[in-house]
């Protein structure tokens with residue numbers, strides 16, 4: 001089963017929900033014109049559908065292999081990655097100062113949906129690299145930026161994130177990896193596990209971002225620093241030079257994403273891998289979280305992508321599988337299963353949820369652009385606040401839903417869904433990964449809960465204590481946009497155009513007031529608070545008002 005990017009739906013979400021026109025009017029994004037965006041989407045759709053998607057099944061069957069210390073990626077991966085780099089796809093949203101194309105993150109998120117839907121095993125290398133670029137861009141020195149960013153942005157080199165150790169998963173305070181200062185660099189020793197694309201044969205160098213402790217560092221997360229540890233130490237002319245003291249010891253055998261090598265990495269078996277400090281000592285975790293926030297949006301987009309892929313697979317199967325007569329007809333002959341009401345219910349459930357996810361995902365990505373480029377800094381700060389609220393929702397809700405939708409996809413196939421041959425099972429296996437990666441959803445909910453809940457000052461005391469384990473906002477698409485609207489003569493955003501532009505609004509579930517009321521407390525006479533033990537803090541409503 002192949003993949004066809006749903007360009008019409010994507011364009012709708014980009015333009016009518018996320019406000020592409022607004023984004024394109026921000027300083028620095030003027031080149032994101034309608035024509036350019038359309039051309040990018042169409043070319044990306046071709047590469048995803050014709051290049052990446054056909055490698056998905058074989059990638060799952062063959063997987064990545066470790067041979068004499070070298071990780072061989074699945075057949076065709078190295079070739080398509082080269083095509084990817086040559087086409088400039090990697091550099092789409094990054095800073096032109098370092099070779100990026102400076103396109104909006106909104107467009108990058110849309111294109112990313114295509115890569116992840118077409119081939120999640122491949123898409124992960126892009127996701128990790130993007131996060132590493134972000135961390136270096138925000139916190140690296142001028143020398144680190146000029147040395148690493150151009151190569152990583154072009155995709156010639158890829159980036160990884162090295163947090164997890166056998167004893168330190170969710171609790172990074174347990175981290176033991178060591179970094180000892182030696183002149184102008186550090187010697188890194190220790191083991192990291194579960195490192196996505198920690199070693200592979202697609203790029204000439206791999207830039208590891210590694211969390212480690214210096215000898216005098218305090219215990220806990222405040223003693224953690226971030227280091228750049230490249231596989232090959234770059235020469236002065238920028239070419240990869242001497243091999244650094246790090247290696248992939250083994251590959252994990254996993255439930256899904258077999259094509260993505262998940263590596264056990266050993267640093268410093270021969271005296272210590274050479275690394276350079278990013279920013280200041282002891283601030284590593286906060287720097288890494290720059291990367292994690294970006295990664296969370298992308299992981300959310302993966303949930304959407306796998307759901308779309310599962311939907312396409314299920315609807316194609318439902319059109320061809322003939323079974324049972326149509327209950328609504330007197331004709332005795334069997335029909336394709338898409339005629340059956342329950343199959344249609346499942347398909348429409350999948351589709352409706354996918355469209356809601358796409359709307360919220362793209363809207364959040366547009367918020368990132370607004371926060372970065374809005375000329376009014378106060379307004380930019382407010383947009384950033386909203387993005388900070390939405391990113392955990394996108395991560396947690398999309399990945400849970402991606403999993404549910406992939407499971408419905410298996411159900412639509414009946415017994416064949418359980419048989420690997422159709423591919424439906426692969427989507428379900430792969431969707432499972434995203435729910436706990438880059439922070440598991442319930443933990444993020446609990447954290448968010450402790451940040452927001454105390455602000456409900458007038459709630460009874462028992463409701464101010466976070467007890468939540470699950471955070472499931474609901475998304476309500478109020479109504480479709482008007483089919484005809486007045487185009488302003490000068491073609492610029494105007495009040496009349498913005499009057500139908502959607503706005504996501506957070507509302508308190510206890511009294512349905514907008515989010516701001518949380519700061520002031522529930523209004524007197526508000527109905528009873530949300531059900532005990534649940535964090536039902538937000539409902540997101542899409543109403544047709546100007547966004548920003």
Ligand SMILES: Cc1cc2nc3c(=O)[nH]c(=O)nc-3n(C[C@H](O)[C@H](O)[C@H](O)COP(=O)(O)OP(=O)(O)OC[C@H]3O[C@@H](n4cnc5c(N)ncnc54)[C@H](O)[C@@H]3O)c2cc1C
Nearest residue numbers: 161162163164168169170171194195196262437438440443
């Ligand atoms: C395929 C794959 C790719 C990965 N890629 C990378 C990578 O590139 N880089 C990297 O550094 N890591 C990577 N990881 C590691 C991943 O980020 C961790 O698995 C994740 O952080 C969870 O850690 P853990 O597996 O040790 O689970 P644990 O921390 O042992 O948690 C076990 C369970 O307990 C729950 N739990 C833990 N603490 C709490 C709490 N306080 N409250 C409530 N519940 C809690 C967790 O949610 C989970 O359900 C990858 C893992 C896999 C399997």
